Amino acid sequence: MFGTRRVRKTAATLVATAAAAATALLAAPTASAAAPQPVVGGTTTTTTAYPFMMQITDASQNQFCGGTLVAPRKVVTAAHCMVGETTGSVRVVGGRTYLNGTNGTVGKVSKIWINPDYSDATNGDDVAVLTLSTSMPYTPASYVSSSQTGVYAAGTTARILGWGTTSENGGSSNQLRTATVPIVADSSCRSSYGSDFVQSDMVCAGYTSGGVDTCQGDSGGPLLIGGALAGITSWGEGCAEAGYPGVYTRLATFSDLVTAQVNS
Numbered sequence: 144m145f146g147t148r149r150v151r152k153t154a155a156t157l158v159a160t161a162a163a164a165a166t167a168l169l170a171a172p173t174a175s176a177a178a179p180q181p182v183v184g185g186t187t188t189t190t191t192a193y194p195f196m197m198q199i200t201d202a203s204q205n206q207f208c209g210g211t212l213v214a215p216r217k218v219v220t221a222a223h224c225m226v227g228e229t230t231g232s233v234r235v236v237g238g239r240t241y242l243n244g245t246n247g248t249v250g251k252v253s254k255i256w257i258n259p260d261y262s263d264a265t266n267g268d269d270v271a272v273l274t275l276s277t278s279m280p281y282t283p284a285s286y287v288s289s290s291q292t293g294v295y296a297a298g299t300t301a302r303i304l305g306w307g308t309t310s311e312n313g314g315s316s317n318q319l320r321t322a323t324v325p326i327v328a329d330s331s332c333r334s335s336y337g338s339d340f341v342q343s344d345m346v347c348a349g350y351t352s353g354g355v356d357t358c359q360g361d362s363g364g365p366l367l368i369g370g371a372l373a374g375i376t377s378w379g380e381g382c383a384e385a386g387y388p389g390v391y392t393r394l395a396t397f398s399d400l401v402t403a404q405v406n407s
């Protein structure tokens with residue numbers, strides 16, 4: 144265990160933790176060295192390129208999380224994004240590349256399903272499915288099935304997307320951003336995060352040297368592998384820090400639960 148080290152880092156917490164004692168444990172290798180891109184270190188993109196990429200907003204259309212359209216009226220996001228929310232307090236906005244845009248489609252939410260096992264992002268189970276009152280006119284993403292566990296092989300290239308902050312403690316991006324990051328071996332992620340890494344429910348992605356990562360405001364958004372939704376941005380120690388990859392919900396574990404909601 145890592146004693147007092149607190150690694151939780153979600154949309155609700157932007158806390159720099161004292162990790163001095165842990166820095167000695169960072170040797171676990173992941174993939175090759177970072178070539179910083181933007182999210183943190185990436186490039187701008189559009190919802191035309193990623194039509195399933197949804198903004199989760201409050202009733203005033205202020206974005207606070209990401210989501211992925213997986214059926215015309217179904218959006219996958221993180222459970223931690225939905226804690227304290229009601230169907231009336233949130234909207235799903237599709238087709239809007241810019242946070243300050245007014246275009247696209249604003250969807251009302253008729254049902255919020257939060258994984259009933261969810262308690263805290265660092266305990267796993269960080270998945271929610273929103274049902275929209277009306278269909279989104281955008282092409283949904285496919286998502287991994289429960290048997291597709293092989294997609295999480297260490298070193299596999301994954302794509303992350305979001306409007307989150309472009310540096311730890313920085314500002315959000317007005318334009319949607321994307322980056323690619325390698326999947327990190329479970330053993331390496333365990334070395335970083337100890338028992339907060341729940342292997343069955345989480346997968347880590349990032350470079351050993353940091354530099355490219357999701358950050359605050361990206362939560363709930365997609366981690367894509369081979370173009371399919373394979374993870375949900377969940378938590379991490381800070382953003383883009385060397386030795387602390389981003390942690391994503393391991394969607395294959397929850398695929399059948401998601402399908403039950405998609406078909407409900």
Ligand code: 4AZ
Binds near residue numbers: 152356389
């Ligand atoms: C957040 O607060 C958040 N570096 C998302 C992802 C990560 C950290 C924080 C991973 O939404």
